[in-house]
Amino acid sequence: MSFDDSLWHSTAGDSFEPRPPLPGDIDVDVAIVGAGYTGLWTAYYLHSIDPSMRIAIIEREIAGFGASGRNGGWCSALFPPASSGIARRHGADAAVAMRRAMHESIVEVGRVAEAEGLDIHYARGGTIQLARNPAQLARAREIVEDERSVTGDVEGLELLSKEQAEDHARGTRVLGGTYTPHCAAIHPLRLVRGLASRVEARGVSLFERTTATEIKPGALLTDHGTVRAEIVVRATEGYTPSLRGQRRRVIPLYSLMIATEPLSAEAWDQIGLRRRQTFADLRHMRIYGQRTADDRLAFGGRGAPYHFASRTRPSFDRNRRVHSGLREVLADLFPVVADFEVTHEWGGALAIPRDWHASAGLDRQRGFAWAGGYVGDGVATTNLAGRTLAQLITSQENGLTQLPWVGHSSRSWEPEPLRWLGVNSGRLLMSSADRSEARTGRPAKRAKAFARLMGY
Numbered sequence: 132m133s134f135d136d137s138l139w140h141s142t143a144g145d146s147f148e149p150r151p152p153l154p155g156d157i158d159v160d161v162a163i164v165g166a167g168y169t170g171l172w173t174a175y176y177l178h179s180i181d182p183s184m185r186i187a188i189i190e191r192e193i194a195g196f197g198a199s200g201r202n203g204g205w206c207s208a209l210f211p212p213a214s215s216g217i218a219r220r221h222g223a224d225a226a227v228a229m230r231r232a233m234h235e236s237i238v239e240v241g242r243v244a245e246a247e248g249l250d251i252h253y254a255r256g257g258t259i260q261l262a263r264n265p266a267q268l269a270r271a272r273e274i275v276e277d278e279r280s281v282t283g284d285v286e287g288l289e290l291l292s293k294e295q296a297e298d299h300a301r302g303t304r305v306l307g308g309t310y311t312p313h314c315a316a317i318h319p320l321r322l323v324r325g326l327a328s329r330v331e332a333r334g335v336s337l338f339e340r341t342t343a344t345e346i347k348p349g350a351l352l353t354d355h356g357t358v359r360a361e362i363v364v365r366a367t368e369g370y371t372p373s374l375r376g377q378r379r380r381v382i383p384l385y386s387l388m389i390a391t392e393p394l395s396a397e398a399w400d401q402i403g404l405r406r407r408q409t410f411a412d413l414r415h416m417r418i419y420g421q422r423t424a425d426d427r428l429a430f431g432g433r434g435a436p437y438h439f440a441s442r443t444r445p446s447f448d449r450n451r452r453v454h455s456g457l458r459e460v461l462a463d464l465f466p467v468v469a470d471f472e473v474t475h476e477w478g479g480a481l482a483i484p485r486d487w488h489a490s491a492g493l494d495r496q497r498g499f500a501w502a503g504g505y506v507g508d509g510v511a512t513t514n515l516a517g518r519t520l521a522q523l524i525t526s527q528e529n530g531l532t533q534l535p536w537v538g539h540s541s542r543s544w545e546p547e548p549l550r551w552l553g554v555n556s557g558r559l560l561m562s563s564a565d566r567s568e569a570r571t572g573r574p575a576k577r578a579k580a581f582a583r584l585m586g587y
């Protein structure tokens with residue numbers, strides 16, 4: 132089972148003892164489905180606004196079982212869509228407001244962790260994205276120009292020369308890159324497990340090993356009874372399609388990871404990443420990595436297949452082709468890594484809405500709130516979601532509740548087999564575009580055209 136296989140699981144310092152399931156029908160003010168970051172941050176901020184509120188969280192496995200316990204630990208300001216996409220749909224001011232809210236969220240995660248005594252290995256070193264062929268270098272320029280044209284200097288995204296990029300990370304074939312200071316590397320599972328224990332200690336009820344089957348107005352149906360509630364919050368991200376009536380809301384896409392044993396001081400002298408900057412290169416098929424607090428490399432990437440009918444299964448967390456591909460890419464990037472053992476392989480499901488636009492919102496009439504569709508960028512965004520949902524539910528309208536993602540609704544994904552064909556063709560096209568760019572150095576126009584067609 133992949134949850135147990137992750138580096139994070141073996142270094143969380145937690146017994147993972149399951150909490151009791153729902154004991155039968157109950158009445159609360161707010162019921163939350165899912166004990167990942169979204170559900171737990173929402174409970175955390177709801178309780179801080181109104182400590183008398185009765186809140187119950189229903190979790191099918193245990194807190195942190197989903198993407199929140201398995202991710203790459205980039206607590207970043209990345210938000211889907213990018214600033215230019217937000218500006219196109221909602222205006223430039225909305226894009227700037229979103230950037231600032233994301234920056235605040237990174238700081239807020241660190242602030243709460245410290246205030247609550249959670250040792251989440253938070254290091255705010257920023258993100259270095261390396262350009263390793265001329266096509267990636269052209270993309271680095273485009274990304275920086277695109278961001279600046281919408282938000283000016285707000286993001287602080289810099290275009291780097293070869294020397295500047297290598298000062299952050301000495302990868303192979305580096306031609307330049309981009310750097311933003313807005314990212315912290317964290318231990319993701321320590322954050323989600325810590326949040327669960329803190330909200331529970333404050334009186335929030337957390338029922339584990341309880342499966343929600345349907346959200347109805349005023350009630351959450353589960354396999355252990357009904358939770359009657361004024362508001363039900365859906366915080367199920369990649370698993371959302373398994374809920375009745377939510378099948379085409381998002382698709383689950385698997386992202387897979389590996390981790391090495393701790394590297395030697397000499398190896399780190401060769402690699403860099405002195406401030407634990409999170410790192411990637413600028414290929415289409417996204418990769419991401421961090422230097423962990425105990426000096427390992429944790430490294431992941433997309434590329435695993437989308438499974439027909441949006442199925443999620445523990446066996447999908449492992450894929451020999453993708454996991455061995457990750458080893459090769461990491462050793463190609465930092466050759467010294469080949470001398471060290473890869474100790475962990477795991478994966479998990481993230482969620483993609485049809486228009487690649489994350490959203491949070493409340494339909495008070497239906498008693499239904501939601502947040503999700505973060506694509507692969509949920510670590511900091513879920514904190515923003517939790518604060519925003521708490522404000523919406525307690526009718527404390529303010530700047531957060533005016534942000535452009537609030538109330539946004541994506542259209543549904545196509546029925547099968549179109550969904551399977553479209554998503555998997557896109558995946559193959561992106562990989563082949565990366566190969567062609569590495570070979571020729573020329574930007575693959577097909578990839579861009581397809582990305583537009585798919586809406587990202």
Ligand SMILES: Cc1cc2nc3c(=O)[nH]c(=O)nc-3n(C[C@H](O)[C@H](O)[C@H](O)COP(=O)(O)OP(=O)(O)OC[C@H]3O[C@@H](n4cnc5c(N)ncnc54)[C@H](O)[C@@H]3O)c2cc1C
Pocket residue numbers: 164165166167168169170189190191192193194195196197198199200201202203204205206207341342343344366367368369370371373374385386387388419431478479480481502503505506507508509510511512513
């Ligand atoms: C491998 C990987 C790497 C990633 N790397 C990064 C990264 O570096 N930075 C970043 O910002 N984002 C990253 N992401 C995305 C990020 O982890 C997610 O966006 C975020 O954790 C979503 O949190 P969540 O609480 O909404 O969902 P989840 O953490 O998935 O939680 C949903 C919970 O709901 C429960 N659940 C589902 N269905 C039911 C049901 N019917 N009844 C009861 N409970 C249910 C699940 O068991 C689960 O615990 C990554 C994701 C993956 C998979």
